[in-house]
Amino acid sequence: MDSTSTGTAPNASPPPGRRRGGAAGTKGVPRAEREEQILAAALEEFGRHGHASASMAAIAGRVGVTKPMLYAYFDSKDGLYLACLEHIATRVIAAIDEAMAGGPAAPAGEQLPHAVLTGLFTALEDRRHAWFVLYDRTLAPGSELRLAAQRHRGAIDGLAASGTAALLSGHGNEDPLDADALKHVWTGTVSSLMGWWIAHPELSTEDMSARCARLLTAIRTA
Amino acid sequence: MDSTSTGTAPNASPPPGRRRGGAAGTKGVPRAEREEQILAAALEEFGRHGHASASMAAIAGRVGVTKPMLYAYFDSKDGLYLACLEHIATRVIAAIDEAMAGGPAAPAGEQLPHAVLTGLFTALEDRRHAWFVLYDRTLAPGSELRLAAQRHRGAIDGLAASGTAALLSGHGNEDPLDADALKHVWTGTVSSLMGWWIAHPELSTEDMSARCARLLTAIRTA
């Protein structure tokens, strides 16, 4: 056995039993299903270790498959990373959109941050590491990857822009750089909380939501 | 020429002129001076790209020497990284200590965060990337490096502990986990601001300090 191709499935489900709903002339796991599995494993590995430190063999091993499968479904390591970016960005933006539109009543300006946080915690509960795929500082400076990550972060920042600008202009501050910096601090705060949650896996989404409510009020009325 | 040993100095100072204050029987640059140069270059490279993506050859090339020099002064890549951790942690802790002890008058609780930020901006003005050596998320989970980084971050957190705990208990909140999370958010905020400053190299330390003052008041009286 090649040492770069990790051994038999440590994680895969179908060792003896066989398929149910595949297309004509097929064995193994159907394409769409495998694609999801690979994407989930890649999000975990890339989020945990960063692009450079994550290895294709490790991702394959997590799925219970060998490397060539990854290249059959996604063209390259960078291609897989791009797919991860798209996936997590879509998920994050959907969560924020939903939180801002607010189910029954749209949250007012003051409690909007808490609604967004709760939405993100809910959406990423089982994928906490994936958040950091968007915020990997180790991507090569000129690379397509970094540009793509920047683009997606920009889309997310756009949703935060109205909130931060409103907060500042409420204090007579119209400096666009101030608003930009505050956006950056806000997404950084989300990163901090996600990182802290990873270090405390036993805490539920509800616990995190309540905790953030306490922290936000404490900070605001300092 | 070996492609892994980068060519002649793209950055080093002494092409023609020779030394002045070296020890007995020496050519080139004296040991202590080279050590500083290497450390500075390593802080920059590690901070920019992370541990995994930074290469020893690139660090050597930045100094204007070849790889074996790095191994002569520091034993290994990890050894060099550990030295970087010590260096930047010492610098950061000194800056925070000084800001908290406050020159003429110790800053009150409310403006302490701003004093700390200003101290950090001043201390890291010419080494902005170095901050991220302490906060590299891509370090291997079980490694000595990650433990060392955690240890140093813990020392820094210790300085923030009194402030965050005081803020929360002022609101009747004595939950130790809340205090821990708030510490994490605080250091994350510093990271965010340092990252934003890197993206805006033209801004002075004073500008950043004033900007943060504005942001802090805006946040607090939301």
Added chain:
DNA sequence: GCGATATAACCTTTCGGTAATTTACCGCTT
């Protein structure tokens, strides 16, 4: 010449990526 500084050239491992081959399921024909 002696010792400190420095380098060229090399070794080894890891990892992204690929070509050739195999396995197993399906439907169609006999």
Added chain:
DNA sequence: AAGCGGTAAATTACCGAAAGGTTATATCGC
């Protein structure tokens, strides 16, 4: 019902480049 070929899914075994690390050698000031 038995067999047969087609096709999707998957694996084994390999290549080449990049990077960490080492050895043996050269240079320069005292």
